[in-house]
Amino acid sequence: MAHRLSRTTRASGPAPHGPSGARTRIPALRGIIAAFGLALAAGGMASPAQADGSVNIYSYRQPYLIQPLLNRFTEETGIETNIVYASKGLGERIKAEGVNSPVDVMLTVDIGRLEGAKTLGFAAPLDNATINANIPENFRDPENRWFGLTGRARVVYASKERVTQNTITYAELADPKWKGRICTRSGQHDYTIGLIASIIAHEGTDKAKAWLSAVKENLARKPTGNDRAQVQAIYSGECDIALGNTYYMGKMLTNDKEPEQETWAKSVKILFPDAEGRGSHVNISGMVLAEHAPNRDNAVRLMEFLTSDEAQGLYAEINFEYPLNPHVAPSELVSSWGKLHPDSLPLIEIAKHRREASELVDEVAFDDGPSS
Incomplete structure (x- = not known):
């Protein structure tokens, strides 16, 4: 029997977009x-x-x-x-x-x-x-x-030209050596909240707050854009590293409709945080x-x-x-980035801290960007 997709009905939010970011039409079929x-x-x-x-x-x-x-x-x-x-x-x-x-x-x-x-x-x-x-x-x-x-790992995108190291930890993102060099999307986005919740689950609230405040001061700009925008910002020299999900890199490297995204992605390497420790947040x-x-x-x-x-x-x-x-197994392209060692803490334990993570984002005014 032939597949029949109903017209995609949007309950709210922006029109759906395809892999290239362009507005996508889902055909309306009879019946x-x-x-x-x-x-x-x-x-x-x-x-x-x-x-x-x-x-x-x-x-x-x-x-x-x-x-x-x-x-x-x-x-x-x-x-x-x-x-x-x-x-x-x-x-x-x-x-x-x-x-x-x-x-x-x-x-x-x-x-x-x-x-x-x-x-x-x-x-x-x-x-x-x-x-x-x-x-x-x-x-x-x-x-x-x-x-x-x-699974979608929350990793670090790093400039191939300006970042020589090939390992990193989430804790290291708070190091002053990264001041003015980090980009990320909004602290209130689900992806960011999940990562912060994992920090709380492992380190406790006080250490997570200190970490988030320090990362904020290392930002190159106010948190903005999606994960693709972070890769573009690294390519343009606005920042040297950024937080992002692995699968966006695959989408960009294979984007035939917008080849500039492939160019951005080729300027970046993926670092798996805490690969030799507790594992990367997934x-x-x-x-x-x-x-x-x-x-x-x-x-x-x-x-x-x-x-x-x-x-x-x-x-x-x-x-x-x-x-x-x-x-x-992961795809050949994904495997080429290196082996993922996922955080072994059950996601159900991380999810318990999501509300607290959101509150911390507001408490440190993360989305206002660095204070200087």
């Missing part, structure tokens, strides 16, 4: 309302889908990142997938929809949103032997209410089974597929992320 049971008027969503042989997905992951996997799933199972994308607010929407929600599976990035699904009360428990065998325990919720799919993308899933059996089949060797391999090759399935 969207019948396929997904959506009421598009006023951005609302109504009754659950009734059609057999389908699974309905709410996704914080942009469609172009997961479309090849959904295509393969449909080819192998005959189950059609219908997807709604939004940059924020999906968890709250599912909660508001309650028993009438059409969603079967939520796909998301960041441990905070996965834990948020539990807090909002719509993450159904799923004790599934296949998923448990494919995804290590430290990347699964202890109550089986969320499951990791891929956040995850993941999935949740919706409590009132109208197509539960199909949802479970999709979730099993996404943890399989085949799907994890596709994630690795297409998105340059780290497979969580231990039987699947």
